[in-house]
Amino acid sequence: MKVRILFAAILSVITISNVFGQARPAGEIAGVATGSMWSEAGTVSPLEKNNVIFETGAQQKVDVFDFRLFSLTPYVAGGATFDTKGYDWNNQFVGSVGVQLNAVLPHGMVSVGTAYGYEDRFKSHLTAGAPEYFVQDWFGWQLPAGEKRYPGSTWATYGATAPIEGNNRVLYGFVQQGVVAGHFFGHADFPVVLFGEMTFARDTKRFDWNNFIRPGAGLKIVMPRGLEVGASFIHEERDISNTQANGVTLFLKVDTDWFLLGTRR
DSSP states (O other), X not given: OOOOTTTIIIIIISSSOTTTTOOOOTTOEXXXXXXXXXXXXXXXXXXXXXXXXXXXXXXXXXXXXXXXXXXXXXXXEEEEEEESSOOGGGSEEEEEEEEEEEEEETTEEEEEEEEEEEEEETTTTEEEEEEEEEEEEXXXXXXXXXXXXEEEEEEEEEXXXXXXXXXXXXXXXXXXXXXXXXXXXXXXXXXXXXXXXXXXXXXXXXXXXXXXXXXXXXXXXXXXXXXXEEEEEEEEEETTTTEEEEEEEEEEEEEEEEEEEEEEO
């Protein structure tokens, strides 16, 4: 797989910060410099059996305009992916400098953006730089809001963001719904969440790794400071090669963000 589950790396987590699900009141902040960093390791593709993939990325952004629902955000972002089987598409560095226009909505955000991106694939020694463009969204919820027993989230992104693939337009989507089944060792800050999820991808150049559907269900422990550890059962189907497989995945995720400066009003 192209391991764009985390293409929340460059698009879901990197180019969209952790303000998702925390809609800001109109005119709250301007000129804010915030950043985020994330990492994930695990066996995430049944069709790449026993392949452990590690991904990490970071972003720094500045909101140069922020009025009511809208903000304009220049950013710089970078990320890297490695795996234990040496697939070309899973061993790469990507970086971008760009700007995005955001609309902050209840429980989420919708963004459109453009950037100049650079990609280096370690195994094939291919490199390329090219303009990028994208549209994306992210929404998160807790049901009921006061009790926080049913956490869920969804994101989608569409655009051309892989310079080596040229003007290949890729659609990625993800949705997860969980239920808090208990607390690890009874600690309120360590909920144990049962979840069901779906990830899918389609592209215009019909690369096998960009055309799949991946439903799954599992269990995770959510810890403070953006740390999650868990396991899930996943079924994966790839449309182009007409292949499918089932498998148990193990994962570890961590993300963090920071606030450097800004003017509050």
